[in-house]
Amino acid sequence: MTPLMIHKIALVASSIIGAGFALLAVMALWPALRSKSLALMGTLLSATLIMLCLCGLFMMGPQVLIAAGALAAARISYEVATLRFSQDRYVILCVTTATVLTVSSALYVPVALACAALWFGLFACKACAITVHKYRITNILLFPVLPFALLAHGAVSPNLTALMLATYVMVEIFDSFALFFGSLLGRTKAFPGVSPNKTVEGLVGGAAALLLAACAAAIIWGFPLALTAPTALLTGGLAVAGDLAASRHKRLAGVKDYPKFLPRQGGLLDSLDSWIAAGGGLTALNLLIYLW
Structure with a gap:
């Protein structure tokens, strides 16, 4: 069932991307919107390339996904560590830890459970203002280390593989429409101290578009709306949290972008931050249900 679902998700993603390019092309006909539409089109093109790569990787199977996950873990941990540490040994430690955790979490359920427990523990420490959260390594x-390891586990788990790819599609729908509505209607800054480009109007528009798309997919494929709608909204919330977490690392380091990996997208973490948080969060939730 999973390969069939992956093909369906890839088809839906292609349709959404096509509709996005068509919408931006129509916008470009109006002189007042032309510059914005062309800028958004460049961003959508980069996102399309990432989407095509991910769909191909998911279709190739778990072995390829694990290998790709190890490389991605090494890259994103390198991007963060080079901003937060000046000494090479700490950068090497972060890259090694992220790569080992990603591969072992993908292969072994107990490691994934341990990653989820540690992730929740760190959240609890942060919420309780325990000093451990002041350390850069934590x-x-x-x-992104622990949620990415959990995402890798979900990507190769037969019962979660399709959900992880669908999560990326949902994140892209949310981000794309948030950017679209924010660029046209955005007036109220949502997080001026961490991510000044995000607006309340953009986030509301992105959430509404994601909810409509998820409900439409649920009706077409026969999924229960009572489960699909909350999952979509949770995905959007986690996506925002991931983006803010990535922005916080840059703000603390005093830089605007991670080391560039893709044109118009910046670092690899700039492209995957929302998916890492959403995919990792949904995998952790499923592990919690599994334990229950």
């Missing part, structure tokens, strides 16, 4: 574990 902040990097909190995001």
